[in-house]
Amino acid sequence: MLYRTVPKTGDSLSVLGFGCMRYPSKNGSIDEERTIRQIRHAIDAGVNYFDTAPVYHLGKSEPTLAKALQDGYRDKVKIATKLPHWSVRERADMDRILAKQLATLQTDHIDYYLLHSLAKESWEKLVRLGVLEFLDAAKAAGKIRNVGFSFHSNLETFKQIVDAYNWQFCQIQYNLLDEHNQAGTAGLRYAAEKKLAVMVMEPLRGGSLAGHVPEAVQKIYEESPVKRSPAEWALRWVWDHPEVTVVLSGMNNEAHIDENIRIAGSALPLSLSPDDRALIDRAKATFGQLMKVGCTGCGYCMPCPAGVDIPGCFALYNAHHLFPKDKSPRFQYIGHHGGLLNKPSNAGLCRACGKCEKACPQHLPIPRLLKEVKGDMEGMMGIIVPVLRGGLWCMNAASRVRSYFSRGGTP
Ligand code: SF4
């Protein structure tokens, strides 16, 4: 594992940080045993930065991390968690939330404390309610050690926030496709010049840059004499920037954890060759042309009062366009969102109330995009779903009849 230094404090942090928003699940909830095993395995391999938040896993991320950090693991890591501005109505809420977090995480201090997902309005609201005094007091009391903020807005606002307080660090969304989005490269450099450590979230754009990438992108990667997976190309691109301190990955699969740990062992800054960079530039351009919606799957827009699974619909819409020969995204859309197997959660249910748009850190025009999804993915769905549902009903009925006779006609 490689480590990079926090400029203002000298803390040595693993270049790979564990994002605690995508733990493995089982039967609809966190698979606690597997999560704890994964977290401890990562710590044993040198990961020492864990990023959680009250909102992750609907409140279950922090307590699960606390369980994983029992048996002596707490002392080996730095915990990062966040103040949710949407839960703050007055100054006292900040103290109440922090006290609850300390209790939930079973610790007497938070190593890295962030104001969560700032944009202009949320920042101004928190300042008005006295957040800077709160941070000063919590730091003086030893309840938090380093202060930072995570960010999803424009470069101008980012610079204003960087300049407004003596932060030790910040957290930005940064990856191949977001070089010029939100804070972007300009923001990364600005923060580093001000001696802030920079933690990077969404390095793989919610998984879109890893695994099964579009054929056109895969072909570009295969031209390289150095064989690397799409995830490795994308992660190395982020780590190549010397201004980056920690790259967070929301890991939940043992093979991916081991792959990330392996890459993190050799991803030195400025280690990509000019040929590597030229190849990545071509992959970036191709991705940019194919991706329909810049949704990261963060889920901040949920729940939708009309029942739309917003990130789910966008993920399958993107997959449908990224892999044009593959029919499965359309079938999955009908199966998962069309009401065949579950309650309907398709784009066509959107009533354009606008609630989700206000919460989206990517500032996506969600209702308009959902109209596009509906037009592209839902043709014939109104006919196909009842027909398939009828087929399923017949299959179930036949199986019940078979089972009745196999028991000799007893119920
Ligand atoms: S605009 Fe549509 S998708 Fe968004 S919250 Fe309202 S009904 Fe749901």
Ligand code: SF4
């Ligand atoms: S639409 Fe926006 S808020 Fe919703 S999951 Fe996608 S990026 Fe996140």
